[in-house]
Amino acid sequence: MINPTTLLEKIQAEFDRHSYGEAPAELYEPITYIMSLGGKRFRPLLTLLAASIFDTDLEKAIKPAMAVEVFHNFTLMHDDIMDRAPLRRGMPTVHEKWNANTAILSGDVMLIRAYDLLLDIQREQLRAVLNRFNQTAAEVCEGQQLDMNFETRWDVTEEEYIGMIRLKTSVLLGFALELGGMIAGADDETVKLLYAAGENMGIGFQLKDDLLDVFGDPEKFGKQVGGDIIANKKTFLLIEALSKAEGQLKTELDQWLSLDTFDSAEKVRAVTEIYDKLEIRAFTEHKINEYFSRGIASLQQLRTDSVQKEVLLQFVEQLVAREK
Template sequence: MTTTENLLQTLQTEIEQTSYGESPAELYEPIRYIMALGGKRFRPLLTLLAASLYTDDWKNALKPAIAVEVFHNFTLMHDDIMDKAPLRRGKPTVHEKWNSNTAILSGDVMLIRAYDFLIDIKKEDLRNVLLRFNQTAAEVCEGQQLDMNFETRWDVTEDEYLNMIRLKTSVLLGFALELGGIIGGADSEATKLLYEAGESMGIGFQLKDDLLDVYGDPEKFGKLVGGDIIANKKTFLLIEALTKAEGKTGQELNDWISAETFDKEEKVAAVRGIYDTLGIRALTEQKISDYFAKGIDCLERLSVDPERKKSLLQFVHQLVEREQ
């Protein structure tokens, strides 16, 4: 049985050895830079894990898995421009290190290279994979637009938010698993289950991100805890709090949201206290548990030797329990 560590090591080596182009250097160096920043690499890893459910020749999924990671980092490069983000994984963002025009153009090339890494898929599967990839890519853009729309709205509902993160985050996880299944030779019923598993777990993953931003250990979380609170970002926690807060609690929450000058630590502590009063943490944890359980159920329903499922299921449980 192939271990997750083996897959990840092989994937990392392949990414390090991947060439995106050489000249002009100003176009390709930002791509090498953002790809070298690391990250969890769990999207391409899911592709390899899904392929290994059905075949021992999982290395056939390496290039397509890298396509998933390159596309993901392309979206991050462009998102950082839109968000005016100064840092990505603790290092200057591409538009800060170079400039916005370079980041836009380098990101465009990354999208093109993602297609290059998909080309070697078997001819009989290629059309379906490209159609699914294009659908996924469009949905990620739709999710990003909805996220930007929400910045100026205070009536965002739970369902609207869950749909936004499904599009912006989850569909790519679904595609990553589906892609691995297709390459491994899974039938259409199995690839549908893989997609549904990834989509559900992706929502759980983003909700866990929302939760960790408020309740995470700063030493483990890897970034400022409370950043979403400081920025009044519409997260699942804030949306639920706005729905449930009444009277004095509701007024206090609205006061912190509308305050233009404030002590950051004081605001984070105060809003976290409001969440505690309203039971928002437990509500969010239950929602996370529900989505991951749905995803795991889809994986359990796959007609695959249980031994082959072990690595994938163990990895999913790590995602559930992560603290960063």
């Protein structure tokens, strides 16, 4: 049995010795920097766990799995520029530590290096993998554009929001699992089940992030609780509150959203109370469980007796239970 901890150590060791390029240093140092900031690395881990169900030789899956993580961090580097974010994982973002132009160019090279890592795939599988990767990459960009579009709208529906996070976040999770199956030679039906599992779980993870930002334990969550409320970020919770609030609650919510100057702690407390009165937490938890259940159901449908299927399921259940 191959356990997630062993695979994670292997992935990290590969990243530690991997070179993205050397000169000019101003181009490559930011890449090494953002990749050294850590992160959960669960996308490449999911690729290896999926591959392990159907093939014990995981060496051929290592570099393609790394490609998923490099691409993910490329999107983070560019997202940080668009969001003007000062911090990433508690450290200065690349555009803050260097400058925006450097962050754009270094991010571009990261995308190229992701393709370099994918080229390690066997020739007979390469075209199909690149087609799926290209579609996924385009969808991630589509999701980011929708997210930016939503910044100027107050009529975003639940359906639109779910569609946006599916593109921006969950399709890459789906691809990570799908990729493992493709590399290991799984059949088309199995690959589709793996993708569906990741897609649904990805939506569940984003909804859980939205929930934890308001109701999470600050010591476990790892960042400021209530940050989305302070920024008027259109999360699942706010969208549901805007659709459900009536009368005095609607007046209060609209007033808090319209203020340019306010006490942050007071705003977080007031908006959270509105969420409580509208039972937004329970509704969100129901949605989270719904998407996680769909994802786990897809994994359970995999037709294999491999013990690694149970390893993958157990790892997914640990991710579902996370509080940060």
